[in-house]
Amino acid sequence: MILNRRGFLTFTAAAGGTLLVGCGGPAAQHTGSALGEDALAKVLPSYVPVEYAKPDLPGVNGSLAGYLKFPTDLVDAVKDKVLNGGEVTAMTPAFWPLPPGLGENSYWEAVNRRIGGTVKFEQVQGQDYQAKLGAMVAAKQVPEITVMPTFTIPPRFSEGVGQVFADLTDLLSGDKVKEYPLLANIPSESWHACVYGGRLYGVPFQGEMFPETIMYRRDLVERLGGQAPKNTDEFFQLCKKINDPGANRWALGDVFRSMVRVFGDPGDWSRDSSGKVVNKLETEAYREAVKFTRSLFEAGFVHPNIVAGSNTGINELFEGGQMLIHLAGMGFWGEAMRRQRPSNPSFGLEAMPLFAHDGGKPRYIVSAPTAMVTLFRKDLSADRIKELLRLANFVAAPVGTTEHFLVNYGVEGKHSARDADGAPGLNELGRKEVTLTYGFMSRAPEAIIDAQYPDFVKAKHAWFADAYQHQVRPPTFGLRIEEPAEYTKLPKEFEDRTADILRGRRPVSEVDQLAEEWRKAGGDKLREFYDKALSDAGR
Known part of the structure; x- marks a missing residue:
């Protein structure tokens, strides 16, 4: 499984591969864990949807909305700087050639000016990410922000997550999330993968229910x-x-x-x-x-x-x-x-x-709609974690906002340009510098925004509207289940x-x-x- 430049999941399993779960020979016994809906409800953030640009093709019973025209009148969803200056360290995966680094990347400079601080990224190629993540977690040597794709979760992660990463339950559960309204715009189901041992440890990057x-x-x-x-x-x-x-x-x-x-x-x-x-x-x-x-x-x-x-x-x-x-x-x-x-x-x-x-x-x-989880280092102060949550809130801004445009298309006229119909696209500099780094920290609910191809928008919107009628949620959907460690490998x-x-x-x-x-x-x-x-x- 890989993520493309815009963060959508693309599966490249070996031909004929299956999605069977757990089997194996004798191994050390671990109990595993499972949380039901009542237990999850106590820690999940409230869901408070927001909309900044009315779609041309509204979603049908929860399916994706579509835009035949990209919004032109963008608004600021976040009025103030989100960081208090200084540097933030972060580790994210890269499923593409690495962009130029700090001091050589005008996209990073533009986003850093807007957020009021500098994010110093450590980017690790996707094929190496799981090994790197596992070693850093085991050594308890992680940056302030760690982005963890769900397919890279280390073995027995739930047993030690609280020793490495901060518990966010008291900052985000229930209506507390309303302090971060763009995070509150993320549906509750996407937060399930952020819960371990009955506590909330992360912020989700949404994945596909229909992957x-x-x-x-x-x-x-x-x-x-x-x-x-x-x-x-x-x-x-x-x-x-x-x-x-x-x-x-x-x-x-x-x-x-x-x-x-x-x-x-x-x-x-x-x-x-x-x-x-x-x-x-x-x-x-x-x-x-x-x-x-x-x-x-x-x-x-x-x-x-x-x-x-x-x-x-x-x-x-x-x-x-x-x-x-x-x-x-x-x-x-x-x-x-x-x-x-x-x-x-x-x-x-x-x-x-x-x-x-x-x-x-x-x-x-359908699948659990979470592709990645963003975690914050345990030893950070409460004020610092709130600062980093404001950053995650910023990058979760949906279509119709200046934040969404900046994170995805950089500076208009420098990294991207709009076509005759107003649809933005990256130019040569944008394709070199703009990759999902900030954008991996969280994600707004997906919408179909490729307005330069209206036939594609209509076809994809129609497919999802039909598919939502045929979705079946398995018995495990909505439960936070972690298998015993001896069964975690396919x-x-x-x-x-x-x-x-x-x-x-x-x-x-x-x-x-x-x-x-x-x-x-x-x-x-x-x-x-x-x-x-x-x-x-x-x-």
């Missing part, structure tokens, strides 16, 4: 006489129609995880009709998705790179039309449009409408075995053995933990 879906080159598919399918039979026939290896064009990239959804994914953990807690690996949806996806491989519809298990250049292959249907993170949609539209105005990538295998009502098991063995079945390296009949092997490897013990966690929460 990924099947994308397709609609422009090329329709040119070839195809259209979006409504069931798996139509999906197979569509692949057959558009697949042409002789023309260096394959129907598919990686679609396995979405096929699990198509066959009725109940979530990583669910209860069956008898009330038994089951893992995704044990479900009919998983088995049928493996069998159907295997048929797609056997038919020759899958690009050779995916068959070989390689993700090298996968975005380029998809955007270039060498594969026409592929599973991608929601942020990839806009990123691809911004890359391709300037040179190819007819480029038409879209998210495929959700569908069920039998043409019935589709379902999408079961690589079962990912690899699934990939082998999909690619024909193992017989398809082995899919029926995966669940039993998983149970023997420790899955039954983890089931007991989840059964208790859900039962304690009344689920």
Whole structure:
């Protein structure tokens, strides 16, 4: 999983990879933890939404709002300087080439002038971040501000978080958050990942409830006489129609995880009709998705790179039309449009409408909407922590504010320019200097603001409006659950075995053995933990 320059999640799991949770052999025993809704309610901040620019396309039942015109009359959401001068130390991940440093970066200088102090960033490349974070936390040597992507949380983090990072409960829980109104604009569900041991330790950077879906080159598919399918039979026939290896064009990239959804994914953990807690690996949806996806491989519809298990250049292959249907993170949609539209105005990538295998009502098991958590060092004074919270409040300003524009587009006329319709875009200097550093400290609720591509805004708004009707919250949603430490790593063995079945390296009949092997490897013990966690929460 990576984050692109604007902070949207993009998943790049190995082809055929799964999202199974916990299994493993014997290990030191740890109890794990789980907090139910009542316990969370005592520490979560109140949700007080604000709006500075009315969207052209309002959200539907909570879905994303869209702007066909970028707001022109921006307002100051924060009237005063947020820092009291001096320096703030911060560590953030970088999923792109590092920008110029202090003294050489006019974007940083502009933001620092506005906030009234200097943020001194230590940026660590994404592939190295987990190791760096783990070592610093273990040594209790962290900067004032530490940004922690949720996929980099160190083992047994909850056991020692309070020894390294500050408890924010008494500053932010309930209506106390109203002192920071832009943080209060963050929905309560995004704060769940900031709670450990019944106390609030961080500020969230929002992630996607719908992190990924099947994308397709609609422009090329329709040119070839195809259209979006409504069931798996139509999906197979569509692949057959558009697949042409002789023309260096394959129907598919990686679609396995979405096929699990198509066959009725109940979530990583669910209860069956008898009330038994089951893992995704044990479900009919998983088995049928493996069998159907295997048929797609056997038919020759899958690009050779995916068959070989390689993700090298996968975005380029998809955007270039060498594969026409592929599973991608929601942020990839806009990123691809911004890359391709300037040179190819007819480029038409879209998210495929959700569908069920039998043409019935589709379902999408949504994810906890938190991508990262910002934490503050424990030894800081209360006044210093309040100062840093004001900084997080500043960067959480939504569209329609001068703060949002500055953090995302720098100084207008220097780092960015507006097009004839008023939509801003980074220029050469902006692309060099403006990356998500400040912006990783928090995030306003997402909106669709690529107004230079109104067709994209309309299509994405419509997709989300439809998807919100089909969202399914798993039994674990809304609970703060930390698995026992011996189960925190994904079961690589079962990912690899699934990939082998999909690619024909193992017989398809082995899919029926995966669940039993998983149970023997420790899955039954983890089931007991989840059964208790859900039962304690009344689920």
